Amino acid sequence: MVRWMPLSLVAGVALMGLAHGSASASPFKCMTSSGVTYSQVPCPGGGGRDMSPAARRVTDKSVPPPQDRATLARRAPLSADEKRECQALDKTMRDQRAQLKARGDAVTIEDEMPLVRNQKRYREVGC
Structure with missing residues (x-):
C-alpha cells in the first residue's frame, strides 16, 4: 500500500492538471445591448475580443511611434x-x-x- 502511494499521488496531480487545463478556456469580452459581458465561448455574431494572454497586443516600446x-x-x-x-x-x-x-x-x-x-x-x- 505504501509503495503505491507515490504513484497514485503523481497520477492524481496529473489528472488535476488536465482538468484545470481543459476548464481554463480563453475568455472573450462581448458587447451586448445590456453592456459588457465575459464568456468562455466566442461572442455571437463574431463580435467581441479574445482576452487570452496569447491574443494580447505586444508593443515594442523601443520603436518610435509613427509620425x-x-x-x-x-x-x-x-x-x-x-x-x-x-x-x-x-x-x-x-x-x-x-x-x-x-x-x-x-x-x-x-x-x-x-x-x-x-x-x-x-x-x-x-x-
Whole structure:
C-alpha cells in the first residue's frame, strides 16, 4: 500500500492538471445591448475580443511611434488644395534630397536653391 502511494499521488496531480487545463478556456469580452459581458465561448455574431494572454497586443516600446498622426493633426486645419500642395511638396522635396545626396560633394548653391524654395513654401503653407 505504501509503495503505491507515490504513484497514485503523481497520477492524481496529473489528472488535476488536465482538468484545470481543459476548464481554463480563453475568455472573450462581448458587447451586448445590456453592456459588457465575459464568456468562455466566442461572442455571437463574431463580435467581441479574445482576452487570452496569447491574443494580447505586444508593443515594442523601443520603436518610435509613427509620425503620420502628427502630420495629419498639423494639416487638419488646411484646405483641400493646401493639403494636396503639401503632399506634392513632400514628394518633390524627397526626390530633390535624393538627387542632392547622389551628387555628393559636387553640389553647388544653384543645385540646392529649388529645394530651399520648396522648403520655404512648405513652411508658408503650414504643412
